[in-house]
Amino acid sequence: MMKRKFKVLGHASTWEMVEVLLASEHYTNSSYHSALDDFRNLFDEFAEQSGGHYNKRNLRELETYIxxxxxxxxxxxxxDCEQFRQFLSGIKAQRYHLQYASVKCGAMTFSYCMAFACDPFEYGRRNTTPAAIGFGRASSIVDTTTMELMG
Structure with a gap:
């Protein structure tokens, strides 16, 4: 019987998928700029800092313009979930025009409000219009980490 070894990366093995939800403060797309461009740049910077590379096998757009x-x-x-969490908590939100970010790694979820007026519960099921959210400057990052209990 052949045993396989899996490297554990921040509470998730390499084959487990880490889910990332990103919300931008940009509400319009132009031929020069898109919120998805900012998100791709964020992943590129993380890959560069962590010595990795993202491609279509290890980075997938699951939903866009939700x-x-x-x-x-x-x-x-x-x-590495912990490394990605540290990266998110250290970035300048204005650079990527981020308003909110959420990272789900196995049983752990990390949520970051990166704008002045941000409700982390608003992004799970969003039923508001862009005008109702506000466009405050990113004055602080609020990390709301939750851990689901496993039965």
Whole structure:
């Protein structure tokens, strides 16, 4: 019987998918700029800092422009969850025009409000319009980490 070894990366093995939800403060797309471009740049910077590379096998766009808003959900493989969490907590939100980020690694979920007016519960099921959210500057990052209890 052949045993396989899996390297454990931040509470998830390399074959488990890390889910990332990103919300942008950009509500319009132009021929020069898109919220998805900002998100791709964020993943590129993380890969560069961590010595990795993302391609279509280990970075997938699962949903884009959810409910018509600049919110996208991604699936990542071969990603160290703790390293990605530290990266998100150290970035300048204005650089990527981020309003909110959520990372789900196995039983752990990390949520970051990166804008002045941000409700982390608003991004799970968003039923509001862009005008109702507000466009405050990113003055602080709020990390709301939750741990699901496993039965």
């Amino acid at each position: 409910s018509g808003l600049p919110v996208a959900r991604y699936g990542l493989r071969n990603t």
